[in-house]
Amino acid sequence: MKRSTLTTFVSLALLLSGSALADDQALREKAARAGLAPLPETVPDPSGNPVTPEKVQLGKKLFFEPRLSASGLISCNTCHNLGMGGDDNLPTSVGHGWQKGPRNAPTVYNAVFNRAQFWDGRAADLKEQAKGPIQAGVEMANRPDQVVATLKSLPKYVDWFSEVFPGEEDPVNFENVVKAIEAFEVKLVTPGAPFDRFMKGADTAMSAEQKDGLALFVDRGCTACHNGINVGGQNYFPFGLIKRPGADILPPEDKGRFEVTHSASDEYVFRAAPLRNVALTAPYFHSGQVWDLKQAVSVMGTAQLGAELSDEEAGKIVAFLQSLTGVAPQILYPALPVETAATPRPQL
Amino acid sequence: MKRSTLTTFVSLALLLSGSALADDQALREKAARAGLAPLPETVPDPSGNPVTPEKVQLGKKLFFEPRLSASGLISCNTCHNLGMGGDDNLPTSVGHGWQKGPRNAPTVYNAVFNRAQFWDGRAADLKEQAKGPIQAGVEMANRPDQVVATLKSLPKYVDWFSEVFPGEEDPVNFENVVKAIEAFEVKLVTPGAPFDRFMKGADTAMSAEQKDGLALFVDRGCTACHNGINVGGQNYFPFGLIKRPGADILPPEDKGRFEVTHSASDEYVFRAAPLRNVALTAPYFHSGQVWDLKQAVSVMGTAQLGAELSDEEAGKIVAFLQSLTGVAPQILYPALPVETAATPRPQL
8 A cells, every 4th residue: 555545544534433423423412302311320219219228128029029919929020020121021911810911011120210100101100000910900919908918927028117117107018018119120220221321422332233223213203202211101192193003913902091091082092112121022012912123113113103114224223222222230039038827828 | 152152053054064065966966867967068960960150050041931931931930939948838839821730849949969859759850850840731831842942042042052061063952951950950059057057066056946856856756757968858658657647638639659650559659858948838748738837747747657746846846847947049130031033932
């Protein structure tokens, strides 16, 4: 290579690199303007529920406690498996008596960043959410009084609740059960995703394809619904805004948020799915009928945006979605207290 | 106190203390003569299955892997919950389709010290045992080819099997699945029980009541069946040797080891239950119909020894059995690989 050619080559490379840097910064700003945000460094305590290390530990035990269910067999972790992206990888969950639940189990990871909980947002926060599955006949099929009777029969739980909720006359109660579970779930955040590292300035954290996907995700309008820290989970939208999907994906009998508000405008309205770790949580949609993430992206394009995404575009958006996979916290599997003569027996 | 009185008092105390020391040593020797033994410091590798740290890690993932079951919902840990004494605290386990299994799930802790596995000893070792529940229609309801297809569809498993079984042409196979699970289970031992500390010379590790119970356990003849490292699990005996228990505890349709050997002398014969951590593993017996450990001890006295144990005697034996509770290893909950398009779908 001649000297002049080399100089030209080096200058060109510097120019390109400078341009790439400028592009990265522009993409970051574009994403931020569209409402996308990296995970925060800290999570504020939920309203009325100060998070202490002891409460988190108690919440962890309760999260893995199958005796919160009537059968003694089903724990929160059964459907929100912390080793499998925080869900169960089933179309819809299986609960008491092998009954199938009506909707796909959402991930518990980063759920604290959702505006409200459940596909229809019927629970304002994680505390309220936790009350649902424990009592649902098709899930854990238990009753609050039975849960409390079980926990009171296990002396170690009585000690732990007393320590975690000091000064309370009767600390083993259903409100405190869900407060402890909420405190544990607040810790279930997954930092370190390529997207977060990129947004915080690490240009090389995302691949070129992932960056293209992010740009498309904004330009195509996906961020109209999927925005905020959780890339979704912030607001409610009709599924089939432009074109209603088939009955396999959108079963007519599940009218979504209509069941909560009974407002006609809420028919087939659902909370926009939070997309963090979405690559780990197939199958997709509330009906859990789509296993392939690229197909799910295409369905969204057609149904919500009226856009037939090309295979290449959908592939790039999938690459971006894969950059939302973070690092789950390490969990030491908890030892649970041994039952006593007073412990209610499993109802099978 | 006068000087002479004080001298007498001190001498008496020393004499008593010396006598207690001698008693402790005598009790230790009595227990050893009856075949009881503390947990060994190390566990030899199972025959034909060298235990490496990588194999243990792979085995742990498989132990917690619900996709070993046809439904994708049931893992080894479902019925052998490592947070609950290594069993499920149910009378008999619940499996695929909410079917109830025929017998109570034995603990997986210290199972490596059993002469053979299952209540009827039909599996020679932990490898063979692990093949059972994966394929049993009432448990995980899967097939070896389907298990292998699932694992081969998950690239991380393919990598891990290649690392753990180097030089094998096709390392992801059913034999290697159960070898890895066995390697993990070999590590599921619970040292530090008061009984073990006592047997190794710590006189105060067991309470006076527990020592009385140990002496009774030997003197009454319990050690005739419950001996060895696992205080049981070494040999086969008819349930109801002296007096057959009622049909609630010994259902007539389950003929025990007879189903394995088809020898008339094996009717209602079972492997003597290993008693380590027995205080954590109610309900008791293969039928799982007795929740109270003291009642279980009384049943054994009547059925096996022809002895009506007094309430005080049964209480002391229970105290001894509680001294068999050891310390479970700490388990970091494993992250499991994400499914691919090739992964067989859950059969629900």
